[in-house]
Amino acid sequence: MNFLEQKILESGAIKSDGTIKVDNFLNHQIDIDVMRYIAIELKRRFGKKPVTKILTIEASGIALATMLATMYDAPVVYAKKGQIYNGVEDKYVSHAFSAKQCHMNNVFVSKPYINEGDKVLVVDDFLAEGQACLALIDIAHQAGATITGVGVAIEKGYMDGGEKLRNAGFQVESIAIIESVDIEKQAITFKQRT
């Protein structure tokens, strides 16, 4: 069991709807040692693959992206989401369904910040249905960039986002893959890497 899996078991909580609450160390309060570990381990797994941009989405992906950026010495670009106030001509725009807000969100990046030739590492805290990652990949592709891989902290292995991305040929690395959640027993099992 790795450091993140251990942290999830120790500090995560299973809510009545089966979602796992990790906002005491990952996405509201941030345990900087956990974040550092995740970034180091992601970098190790992508090995010598080139990365010229770390691409994530506001807000909860930014901390991990920043940590990775210090290791790759590459810029972070974080996509914005929501209403577009001042025209779309200068932006790459994609869309992602927000389960929390129950509607489609715009996801956008100003055109100068992703370019043809960029080798993009897509990063997020969670991978569930893959909506956010697919939108980020779409944006990178609109810019003519290539995808080095997708790195996330926690993947919900019982949802199909990871499968969709892997089937599309992307290297997806998730530091903890949750296989199942038992609400009654408050038990979480992880899928081990093969």
Added chain:
Amino acid sequence: MNFLEQKILESGAIKSDGTIKVDNFLNHQIDIDVMRYIAIELKRRFGKKPVTKILTIEASGIALATMLATMYDAPVVYAKKGQIYNGVEDKYVSHAFSAKQCHMNNVFVSKPYINEGDKVLVVDDFLAEGQACLALIDIAHQAGATITGVGVAIEKGYMDGGEKLRNAGFQVESIAIIESVDIEKQAITFKQRT
């Protein structure tokens, strides 16, 4: 002239409404060397003052807060803003006016993440009217925490946020303080530290 001031002159753009666009290195694309410099310089200025939490607000404060957290080895807490979906009993709530959206936003932090006894460094990318910083300070005070100081990347010295905070007795450190912006000449002057 310091590294950030130089970067603003080289890479910032003055928009027709007099605001300065720095989203190519600070708050959309993030130049990790600039961010690292800002964090190192803020840490130097706060010297040996104790910091147990880095408190910021989503989304654009998170990168700087994360960088500072690696230096202080302290957790980041980022306040969320906007609609509150699941009750306020477990949250500290304050309010900040958003000039962009032209309405009052809720700003909130889950209660367990700021505590009595915490020494809080409030961090943000911009300080203008001080709405966000004042909301974060209010939240820290609701929790019984004390404020170590307020650290920001860019202060708009021609707006009154910095004055309000300094008059209230807080140590405010801004790495670049913009004194004036000349739209016609596309010129920016900085206020020097005394």
